[in-house]
Amino acid sequence: MPKSNSVTKDDDRQMLLVKWKDGTTSEIAWKTLRDNCPCAECAELHGPADPLRLKLAPNTSLIEINYVGNYAVQPRWADGHSAGLFTWNYLRDLAGIMPAPQ
Ligand SMILES: [Zn+2]
Numbered sequence: 449m450p451k452s453n454s455v456t457k458d459d460d461r462q463m464l465l466v467k468w469k470d471g472t473t474s475e476i477a478w479k480t481l482r483d484n485c486p487c488a489e490c491a492e493l494h495g496p497a498d499p500l501r502l503k504l505a506p507n508t509s510l511i512e513i514n515y516v517g518n519y520a521v522q523p524r525w526a527d528g529h530s531a532g533l534f535t536w537n538y539l540r541d542l543a544g545i546m547p548a549p550q
Pocket residue numbers: 485486487488489490491529531532
């Protein structure tokens with residue numbers, strides 16, 4: 449089994465593939481990632497409704513995804529946004545699976 453979690457991106461299907469160190473894999477749509485970006489700037493977008501649609505829909509095209517230490521990954525989007533750090537447990541949450549035991 450691999451020693452650490454890893455991610456690869458599937459450009460054709462616009463999915464992030466996560467290989468967990470327990471040998472299982474998950475797929476998370478790029479749009480799901482962007483919609484759930486945990487940074488402060490996006491938290492505002494996720495906030496109160498925007499009935500007049502003054503806010504632009506975020507770009508969901510993933511350019512690259514980088515590892516941050518061994519605890520998180522950081523996607524960079526086509527519009528230049530890269531402030532969001534996704535911890536592995538947060539990715540598990542988005543993938544709909546239980547957090548890894550500590
Ligand atoms: Zn963000």
